[in-house]
Structures are given as structure tokens and as C-alpha cells.
Amino acid sequence: MSVDATTVKRVAHLARIALPEAEVERMQGELNAILGFVEELAKVDVEGVEPMTSVTPMRLKQRADVVTEGNIADAIIANAPLSDDHYFMVPKVVE
Amino acid sequence: MRAAARDGKGLKGIGGLDRKSHPANKQRTNGAGPMNSPLDHKKLLKSATGDWEIVIGMEIHAQVTSQAKLFSGASTAFGGEPNSHVSFIDAAMPGMLPVINEECVRQAIRTGLGLKAKINHRSVFDRKNYFYPDLPQGYQISQYKSPIVGEGEVIVDLPEGERIRVGIERLHLEQDAGKSLHDQHATMSHVDLNRSGVALMEIVSKPDLRSAEEARAYVTKLRTILRYLGTCDGDMEKGNLRADVNVSVRRPGEPLGTRCEIKNVNSIRFIGQAIEAEARRQIGVIEDGGSIEQETRLFDPVKGETRAMRSKEEAHDYRYFPDPDLLPLEFDQAYVDELASQLPELPDAKRARFITEYALSAYDASVLVAERANADYFEAVAKRDDGKSRDGKAAANWVINELFGRLNKEGRAIDASPVSAAQLGGLVDLIGEGAISGKIAKELFEILWNEGGDPRELVEKRGLRQVTDMGAIEAAIDAVIAANQDKAEQAKAKPTLIGWFVGQVMKSTGGKANPQAVNELLRQKLGI
Numbered sequence: 281m282s283v284d285a286t287t288v289k290r291v292a293h294l295a296r297i298a299l300p301e302a303e304v305e306r307m308q309g310e311l312n313a314i315l316g317f318v319e320e321l322a323k324v325d326v327e328g329v330e331p332m333t334s335v336t337p338m339r340l341k342q343r344a345d346v347v348t349e350g351n352i353a354d355a356i357i358a359n360a361p362l363s364d365d366h367y368f369m370v371p372k373v374v375e
Numbered sequence: 376m377r378a379a380a381r382d383g384k385g386l387k388g389i390g391g392l393d394r395k396s397h398p399a400n401k402q403r404t405n406g407a408g409p410m411n412s413p414l415d416h417k418k419l420l421k422s423a424t425g426d427w428e429i430v431i432g433m434e435i436h437a438q439v440t441s442q443a444k445l446f447s448g449a450s451t452a453f454g455g456e457p458n459s460h461v462s463f464i465d466a467a468m469p470g471m472l473p474v475i476n477e478e479c480v481r482q483a484i485r486t487g488l489g490l491k492a493k494i495n496h497r498s499v500f501d502r503k504n505y506f507y508p509d510l511p512q513g514y515q516i517s518q519y520k521s522p523i524v525g526e527g528e529v530i531v532d533l534p535e536g537e538r539i540r541v542g543i544e545r546l547h548l549e550q551d552a553g554k555s556l557h558d559q560h561a562t563m564s565h566v567d568l569n570r571s572g573v574a575l576m577e578i579v580s581k582p583d584l585r586s587a588e589e590a591r592a593y594v595t596k597l598r599t600i601l602r603y604l605g606t607c608d609g610d611m612e613k614g615n616l617r618a619d620v621n622v623s624v625r626r627p628g629e630p631l632g633t634r635c636e637i638k639n640v641n642s643i644r645f646i647g648q649a650i651e652a653e654a655r656r657q658i659g660v661i662e663d664g665g666s667i668e669q670e671t672r673l674f675d676p677v678k679g680e681t682r683a684m685r686s687k688e689e690a691h692d693y694r695y696f697p698d699p700d701l702l703p704l705e706f707d708q709a710y711v712d713e714l715a716s717q718l719p720e721l722p723d724a725k726r727a728r729f730i731t732e733y734a735l736s737a738y739d740a741s742v743l744v745a746e747r748a749n750a751d752y753f754e755a756v757a758k759r760d761d762g763k764s765r766d767g768k769a770a771a772n773w774v775i776n777e778l779f780g781r782l783n784k785e786g787r788a789i790d791a792s793p794v795s796a797a798q799l800g801g802l803v804d805l806i807g808e809g810a811i812s813g814k815i816a817k818e819l820f821e822i823l824w825n826e827g828g829d830p831r832e833l834v835e836k837r838g839l840r841q842v843t844d845m846g847a848i849e850a851a852i853d854a855v856i857a858a859n860q861d862k863a864e865q866a867k868a869k870p871t872l873i874g875w876f877v878g879q880v881m882k883s884t885g886g887k888a889n890p891q892a893v894n895e896l897l898r899q900k901l902g903i
Contacts, residue, residue: 294694333697333702343474345443345477345479346443346448347450348443348448349449349463353459356568362563364559364565366458366459367457367559367566368508368568369564370566371563
């Protein structure tokens, strides 16, 4: 599997990463090198092997249904470029 | 279930009757499901060029009832100050890791059990990637390939007593997004993350619905089941239950048409309107020689039409992958069994029991079980303190006609009823004993509603007891006849005049004479 220039641009856009036209070819090469490596992995026979989801023999940790956090609106919006009355403010997005 | 009635003429017995067949003799479909569904000609849309069938599937987003969010310890309470119910996890601060709320898992399993669905002992959380300002992570944690709940069903009651089976495709757990306000500023949107990370159950139906009415009834029934289970409060005004509606149209018997998805419809009435508007639009496009493009649309309740969403080109490229922060969710059958053993009686079972135990009509039983509080109230009326049953039909009549009617009129909920179940039960007893007539009972109901009190004491204290003393009734009749000799003569030729005499006697006895006794005695005395 390999990607063409159009796919590279599309992936960049979906990830909201600005990719100058001049960079597309280099990025295409890098992505294809990664995909080539993954393809090599695909040669390993994994017939009957369960997918490994964790390197430690753990089960999903669960929490009790108790409110333990919140009321830190100042801290939540501390990094916001713009805020108003503890709301984040962003350029208008309306559908 | 009137499955046969719906199968239509000559269509009964065709394979893949998934949607109409009774669960007991259900034939599993193999992909053919909705395509071969029997037609109900009443449900078809007529147009100049012939009939159209609407095919509808629904995705319901139901907010899980829990104290804390799905993966954080922040509160789920509605209406907090902006960003006050937000943890660093919900705000997607770097390095924060999600830990699942065990109650949300239990609520999803309970709901699956309530939908008679397959519970998957192993499910996986995935990231659904998209960008929007109220989604701080840039992805929603959801379940894609391995949901916690698989196939199930909902039996839907339609007006006129018809019942249909609607297949459930799946139920999965996912996070809600935050909320954007667009009307606070000319060029900016305000974002509040209080809802961000609250647990949702997405409940996906099969495309088994065939009309706006069926869709409304389905959502109503699903909401009832969720409320019985206590897994979602179903409050659509607060956005705790939202629907995405998939609509397509086709000529009867043809393969499924291309569907459009109407996003985020937030009332049962709008669901019906959106479906009708969208079906008409699609039929118009096809009849004008065009074709339907698969897309996401929004319903505008003011204009009564749907319109395409602007940013749709990448809408379906979510690049799902398993969330590396979360291990698969696993539990055993014992865990499921424990939850199953604690489920309340669900509406279908309650309805069936009301029909057999209290001899109610299917209609009355359906009305009573629609809300658990109503059903509980009815049972409290129908059962005496000593555990014996009262006249179930009479109890149902009084609850449905008098009590619900009055509560509706005054805009009160059942738990704010001025008349308690015990009082109404007492009133039903008094009628049953012949102590008061139906007419007096209504008077007594008024007194109970406005002043309260013990029904039996009120009857004695205010002299409402029905006169069954034949001597007293006879005296009253004699007096009326004596004062109306001419009418008594006429009555011999015209027996319908007896009604007038009954009225006069009831009036002179203050409505307390037993009407049956009055009638019989009058017939004797007038010689009719």
C-alpha cells in the first residue's frame, strides 16, 4: 500500500496540519516508508493469535460513580486565547 | 400483536417477515430483512405517479443517568455555571487519562437487557476523529466495531391497538460533546464543556419503521423503557434524548433507496414532521428525474423543511481506531445475571399482567403503563391494603378518565395529585358496595380533590349515602307521580317518559336514590 500526493494533502487537512505544497513530496515519501514497514510486519503469520491490547496483564480499571472533580473553571480556561464569563470563545461556527 | 392483519392480502408467509412476525415464531432474516417486509397499504404515501413507501431507521442518543461522567469524576448535573462541571480530562489537557465509570457500564447493560438484546462480554472503545470547537480532544471516545450491546428488539404500540416489532441493531457507549452558543456575540461562538464527556448510549434501530407515526411511537416506547429502567430520564427538552433519523423512499417492493440522515431532532413531534418533510422532498427529487444523494441534513421546525448541512464533504471520514488509553471492557455472565435479577418489571410485562390480573382492556393497560408512576398509582388504587383486588376495570376508569383528565386539565403531574391512590381506592369501594351512585361518586371526587378527607367519612358526614331504603324511594316516587298526574297518564302510552320521572325522583332525593331501584319501582307504579 502506498499513498499519492492527493491522499497526503487530504490526510494533512483532516488532521488540521498545514502542509506547504513544497513539503508534499517529502511527506509522501516518509509516509510510504512507514507504510512499507507496516507491510513488512504483515508478513508475520499471526493465525490464531489474539490481538494484544496491553503489554501488562491488566483488566480495564473502573471508577465508582462519584463526583470527585470540577469547579475549577478558572483553571480550565486559563490557556484559552479568548474567554468570556468562563466560556471559551472561538471564531463563529454555526451550521 | 396483530401481525397477520398487517401482512396484507396474500403476502403472509413471504420470507423475511422480521419486522412483523411475533417474537415467538420469528424468522430470522439473512440480510433480506426490510426489503421483503410485508406492505401495509395504509402507510404508503400517494403521489401523482403512484405509491411510495417510506423506510426509516433511527439512532437515539440517550444520556446515561449517572452522577459522574463516563471517563472522569466531574458532575453530570444540568445547568451548572459555564465550565464548572469540567475536569482536566473533559477539557483534554495533555497527559490526562480516562478511567471508565462502572455505573455507566451497568446502565448500558441494564438497557441492553431491557431491549432483550445480546450483551457482549467484551467490547472495545475507539476514537472517532473530527474537529469541532466543542470537542476539545479532537476525537470522541465511542465504540465502533465491538459495541457493548448487540441485536435486540422493541415492541411498539400504535394507536388503534396495532403492535409492531422494531429490531435493535446495537447499543454502544460514547462521550457527549460540549455545547456551543452562537447567539452571544456577533463574530464569536461561546463554548461550555459541562456536557463534554457525559455518557451517552447510542441506540441504533434497524430500518424497520414505515411512517412518521411509527417513528414517533417507537421513540415514545423506547423512552418509556429507558425511564422504567432508570437508565435515562428521557428529558428531550434538556437534550437528554436526541434522535438522528435516517429516511429513504422507494416504490413498494423495490430495493432500499438512498438514505439521508436528519441530525439532532429534539422532540417527538419534530421527528414526525422531519420525516414527512424529508420523504416529500425525496419523492419530489425522484419524480423530477433526479436522484437522492446520501447526505446529512438538518430539520428547520419553523420552515417545516430539511436542508443539507454545509460542511458535509468530510463528515464520514472519522478514521476510527482503538483508543490506546483504554483496555477492552470485559465482564462475565454472572455480572450480567446479577443486573438482570434486579431489573424492574418492564412496560410490556406490566401491560400483560394488568390485562390478566385486573381484566383491563389492552388499550387501558397501554395507557396506564406508559409512565411507571401512573402504573404504580393505578395498582395502588386497584389493590386494597389487605392485598385483595378491587374492581380493576372500575379502578382503571377512575384513574384514566377522572384523575388523568383532571390532572391534564390543571397541568399537574401524578405525584402532585391532590387525590391519593388510597382515597380513590376508597371511592371505588363505596361504588362497589352500592353506598354511592356514579353521579355522587363524581361529587365525592370533587370534594376529595378540593378539600381532601376520608371518602367513607365524607359520605356519612355529608349524607351522600345512596338511598336503598325502598320505603323512602317509594315515598319519593309517589310524591312525584301525585304532583304530575298528567305526565303519568302520558307515560303509559309513551314509556320513554320514564326518563323524566327518574330525573325528578333523583332530584327530590338529592341524587342519593339508587337509580336502578328507582327505575324498577317507577315501571311498576306507572304500569309500563
